[in-house]
Amino acid sequence: MTGQAERRIALIAAVDATLAVEFDGDGAELSRRWLPAGELSGWVAAREAEGPVRWVIRTAHDFLPQLLRDGVRVNRIHDLLLCHAVLRDTAAVPHPLPASPSWVRREPSDDAPALFDVVDAEDSGASAEDVLDQYRAQLRVIEEAEDGRLRLLCAAESAGALIAEEMHVAGVPWHAQTHDEILTATLGARPPGGGPPRRMVELAEEIREHLGDRSLNLDSQPKLLRALHRAGVLAESTSKWELAEYDHPAIAPLLEYKKLSRLLSANGWAWLAEWVHGGRFRPTYVVGGVVTGRWASSGGGALQLPRALRAAVRADAGWKLIVADVAQLEPRMLAAMAGDEAMAHAARGRDLYAGVVESGAVSTREEAKYAVLGAMYGATTGDSGRLVPRLRKVYPRAMALVDDAARAGEDGGVVSTRLGRSSPKPSAHWQQLQSRATDADAGEADVAVARRRARDWGRFTRNFVVQGTAAEWSLIWLAEIRHRLQQLPDAATAAPASALFAHRAHLAFFLHDEVILHVPEEQAEAAAAAVREAAAVATRRLFGGFPIDVPLDLRIAESAEK
DNA sequence: ATCGTGGGCGCG
């Protein structure tokens, strides 16, 4: 934060121009001017150069693509759509934001307008008065939380929106040749005339032979299941967990086939051709796409890249990757949120699960892992469910926090993250089920169904507080990383990696608790330090002085391969 | 032909 006062300028899109309205901290208008289409980027860049500005915009995607295309980066925004969702649902203040349909993000991809979508001033947004009124209303809610939680949450959410747009433009450096080599080594060569690769053809032949059905379509679940039954494998499904239980010569090649088939269909040559261009994979991130505050993605399965392909994430010549993730972020958040000193003590150092074992609650690391995950997810059966009660003895405060969250959900209530993002209310249908079950003439079946749905929702709210707070930590981490990278000077030696980030370290990928940076070689150490400092700041912003370790696994490398 | 759904599996 600089000491200089922050200017606030709203940008409102119209047909061929943009209206820029500057206003003061009380929302009073100071000036207003129209910027013809060709002048927006230059004008914005000039205002940025004068000192800190917060750009108030309907949503990042309205302006950032064009600004970034023109090589202009801004430092702070307020994304009204994203903050509307947060402030409308928050239970952190007595008077949350009134819901307004015009400030709800439209679900069908706002990325590319459909062919016949009319994008006019009315459709793409709102009048200047609408924008200013909405921003003022949001500020009132933000101010109502005297501890600044909502201010931090909205700033972090907005920074995320900005970073998501920048990462889309930057892309993940992707080495197509490495990807192709992995595919060929795993799946076998592609036949010149098309069709499945060699290794899959061989496996399919082998499986059909063992199952005695020469024309079996292995990709049809019902047909495969019937063939397995005929061969004496009486599985109820064709999932790999279940199949692995059976002893039959077809099983091993079948499991291998399913693995290869998945790789081919999800991230095979077709994926490579569709999603990697010019050495970059450009996923579209959907900030706040998950109710807990996590990001979702659309296109290319960005958040499901298989580990086997990580070797294809490779820095450009003269550049490096910083690959960093947090080990066991969620239980660490839980310990800190609950102020559970004992659990925080177990979390000291790299491996929280080892600490849980040392506490005497369980005897092996595996048990610790299942117990902790079971506590956060609400496991009731299996080994995980059996281990959870042991944690209640050792970490009563942490367990009380998640147990209370679950109870609130079962009762139809709302729970909140550390910064005040609140869970949605259960659906009207859910509430009907519950009230019907309490009627005098409710049947046993009604009661059972209601009970089950109540527990389902309780597991959701139990996890919400933990997953959502972890998402907040990660957003602040991201924002602080970007802030520090902005302070680094341009690198002198590295070849330009892209037009926008020619000589600059930049964020390239984000996945819940992990980041990948693409950085000029000479700045690798400085960028790594930025990532570490940012993590420390995120922890302090969320939990003040509470002593919780959030250690990073960080390496500087050519590729993202483990 | 096109759409919605469920099984299955990748990620955290």
Next chain:
DNA sequence: AAAGCGCGCCCACGAT
């Protein structure tokens, strides 16, 4: 080795 949270995507299949 599983079942307990959150996702997106591919495929086959049945309904339209």
